[in-house]
Amino acid sequence: MSDLPSAIEIHEEGPREGFQFEKKIFPLPDRVALVNALSHTGLKQIQVASFVSPKHVPQMVDSAELFAAIEKVPGVKHTGLWLNEKGFRQASAVENVDLNGTLLFYASNAFALQNNGCGADEMRRRQDDWIQLYDGAGLAISSVYIMTAFGCNLQGEIPIEAVTENVRWVLERFGSNGRSMPAIYLADTVGWAVPTEIERRVGAVRELAPTARIGLHLHDTRGVGPANFYAALRMGVDLFDSSVAGLGGCPFAGHIHGTAAGNICTEDVVFMAHEMGIKTGIDLDGLIDAALLAERIIGRPLGGRIMHSGSLRQFREAASFEKHA
Amino acid sequence: MSDLPSAIEIHEEGPREGFQFEKKIFPLPDRVALVNALSHTGLKQIQVASFVSPKHVPQMVDSAELFAAIEKVPGVKHTGLWLNEKGFRQASAVENVDLNGTLLFYASNAFALQNNGCGADEMRRRQDDWIQLYDGAGLAISSVYIMTAFGCNLQGEIPIEAVTENVRWVLERFGSNGRSMPAIYLADTVGWAVPTEIERRVGAVRELAPTARIGLHLHDTRGVGPANFYAALRMGVDLFDSSVAGLGGCPFAGHIHGTAAGNICTEDVVFMAHEMGIKTGIDLDGLIDAALLAERIIGRPLGGRIMHSGSLRQFREAASFEKHA
Numbered sequence: 001m002s003d004l005p006s007a008i009e010i011h012e013e014g015p016r017e018g019f020q021f022e023k024k025i026f027p028l029p030d031r032v033a034l035v036n037a038l039s040h041t042g043l044k045q046i047q048v049a050s051f052v053s054p055k056h057v058p059q060m061v062d063s064a065e066l067f068a069a070i071e072k073v074p075g076v077k078h079t080g081l082w083l084n085e086k087g088f089r090q091a092s093a094v095e096n097v098d099l100n101g102t103l104l105f106y107a108s109n110a111f112a113l114q115n116n117g118c119g120a121d122e123m124r125r126r127q128d129d130w131i132q133l134y135d136g137a138g139l140a141i142s143s144v145y146i147m148t149a150f151g152c153n154l155q156g157e158i159p160i161e162a163v164t165e166n167v168r169w170v171l172e173r174f175g176s177n178g179r180s181m182p183a184i185y186l187a188d189t190v191g192w193a194v195p196t197e198i199e200r201r202v203g204a205v206r207e208l209a210p211t212a213r214i215g216l217h218l219h220d221t222r223g224v225g226p227a228n229f230y231a232a233l234r235m236g237v238d239l240f241d242s243s244v245a246g247l248g249g250c251p252f253a254g255h256i257h258g259t260a261a262g263n264i265c266t267e268d269v270v271f272m273a274h275e276m277g278i279k280t281g282i283d284l285d286g287l288i289d290a291a292l293l294a295e296r297i298i299g300r301p302l303g304g305r306i307m308h309s310g311s312l313r314q315f316r317e318a319a320s321f322e323k324h325a
Numbered sequence: 326m327s328d329l330p331s332a333i334e335i336h337e338e339g340p341r342e343g344f345q346f347e348k349k350i351f352p353l354p355d356r357v358a359l360v361n362a363l364s365h366t367g368l369k370q371i372q373v374a375s376f377v378s379p380k381h382v383p384q385m386v387d388s389a390e391l392f393a394a395i396e397k398v399p400g401v402k403h404t405g406l407w408l409n410e411k412g413f414r415q416a417s418a419v420e421n422v423d424l425n426g427t428l429l430f431y432a433s434n435a436f437a438l439q440n441n442g443c444g445a446d447e448m449r450r451r452q453d454d455w456i457q458l459y460d461g462a463g464l465a466i467s468s469v470y471i472m473t474a475f476g477c478n479l480q481g482e483i484p485i486e487a488v489t490e491n492v493r494w495v496l497e498r499f500g501s502n503g504r505s506m507p508a509i510y511l512a513d514t515v516g517w518a519v520p521t522e523i524e525r526r527v528g529a530v531r532e533l534a535p536t537a538r539i540g541l542h543l544h545d546t547r548g549v550g551p552a553n554f555y556a557a558l559r560m561g562v563d564l565f566d567s568s569v570a571g572l573g574g575c576p577f578a579g580h581i582h583g584t585a586a587g588n589i590c591t592e593d594v595v596f597m598a599h600e601m602g603i604k605t606g607i608d609l610d611g612l613i614d615a616a617l618l619a620e621r622i623i624g625r626p627l628g629g630r631i632m633h634s635g636s637l638r639q640f641r642e643a644a645s646f647e648k649h650a
Contacts, residue, residue, distance in 0.1 A: 004521075151637070156644025191634060194600040195555050196329075223551055223593025223630030230520050230552035261630045268548025275519040301626065305548035305586045309516060312476070319481025
């Protein structure tokens with residue numbers, strides 16, 4: 001247990017992941033209300049929306065309006081996602097967007113081809129252009145994502161070398177020359193990871209890049225997400241993406257049913273962390289209220305667990321009252 | 326990773342837990358169909374129904390008819406649950422019931438009072454009567470359950486001593502005098518457990534009773550079930566209860582919403598185990614089919630994850646076909 005971190009940082013992805021996944025476009029005031037509720041829970045980073053082609057992702061057509069309408073809360077970063085220069089320029093033009101310099105890699109060639117129209121090698125080469133672009137904008141590069149780092153619905157098993165070759169590329173460009181090392185995220189994009197692979201792959205990345213902070217972007221597609229979260233904590237990982245109420249999923253991932261679970265659920269992992277003495281800085285009950293708001297907006301039962309069973313606070317308070325009555 | 330067991334035994338509780346939790350009584354042929362489907366997946370033990378007062382649990386009024394109607398599959402035990410002598414006599418009179426001698430303890434006094442009308446101490450004393458009763462029936466005692474072993478909605482925190490005092494009682498009566506040691510199950514009846522407490526409490530029981538096989542009855546009430554399962558595997562635990570599709574829950578547990586998650590989901594933990602090289606003897610795809618059948622019977626989306634996203638077999642086969650095409 002000694003390897004458990006004393007505190008972890010959780011980045012909320014629910015608003016972007018969740019509403020992007022849904023077929024319907026939800027009213028702007030509802031989406032604003034969810035982001036505002038999340039902004040008052042102690043979360044330090046919330047991904048609000050993406051700046052992508054409205055032809056491909058019509059749900060994100062009004063991202064600029066959404067950002068303009070949200071309440072800015074001191075200490076909370078409201079981030080956006082983009083996949084090309086046009087998207088980055090759009091995001092840069094919106095005042096409320098907290099720009100994060102992010103690079104994107106794929107461990108699966110087939111998934112890169114499907115999502116980006118180029119292979120994993122070409123995707124890697126393109127990241128040099130992104131570095132130039134971010135440099136030109138005076139934006140530090142804070143994180144790199146390695147997508148499909150644990151397996152791929154299109155390509156099957158992903159060898160560990162397909163992950164580490166991307167890490168080597170990052171090492172060549174960062175950590176010297178005045179470029180500080182970004183956080184390296186391993187993304188279980190389509191839910192193939194299990195704890196033993198979390199251990200193997202986090203271990204391999206850490207060995208290769210001991211100065212890099214490692215993050216995990218976990219999905220709960222096959223019910224292993226919480227176990228992967230715990231396995232990562234045991235490896236000392238202290239940086240996670242998650243979604244309130246378990247919102248989201250990958251619309252391009254080829255799941256056989258439409259209702260596949262999305263990211264690991266923020267309030268569930270916050271609960272787990274707190275109960276193990278790990279600080280998150282987040283108000284669990286406020287987060288549960290935000291999850292219930294998300295469920296009312298979406299209009300069907302969402303996959304989060306503790307939002308439906310309640311935190312232990314009420315039971316502890318009642319028990320304590322009994323004892324002292 | 327070296328402590329992971331090479332094989333685990335999973336006991337299915339879905340039919341009893343699931344249908345008992347629902348308000349509605351489902352048609353007998355549906356419940357028979359689910360048990361029969363489960364009986365062909367490689368599961369070795371399935372809890373079919375309980376023999377309890379139809380006044381308190383009307384869903385279980387036709388348990389005898391259900392047992393009489395199911396297909397007996399060689400190598401599969403179909404067990405029942407009872408809480409008093411009358412229930413045990415009823416179960417004993419039904420040919421298809423595979424009787425399991427089980428003792429029942431509570432770590433929470435308040436929960437014992439609510440569920441059994443007597444405190445934890447009195448409940449312990451009553452187990453001597455059960456030993457006599459089972460002896461009289463020539464039935465070996467194969468398992469003891471310690472309920473609310475990790476926390477209680479009524480009593481709050483449960484000190485570890487409230488668990489170990491029951492283990493001590495068991496040690497006084499078993500392991501000598503020709504009585505072999507039953508498996509000791511720690512039950513997270515209302516979903517308070519987290520991985521660090523799994524480690525502490527399993528460790529304490531093992532230290533006290535090194536010859537006892539330890540089992541875990543885990544609920545996924547607050548999204549920590551899969552992490553607790555993995556923590557238990559790391560402790561070498563190789564015996565688990567679970568429910569297909571995540572069926573079930575505890576109707577008496579005082580949850581604030583009716584839809585709280587039930588037991589850990591059989592097919593999700595089977596998937597996790599297989600992907601980590603741990604054998605279960607269970608056909609995952611057959612189990613997913615049974616989970617989908619359970620969902621059709623219940624008539625609303627159930628909490629299992631992989632039943633909605635599919636196993637990796639299809640993706641691996643397609644990827645392998647691509648590679649060799």
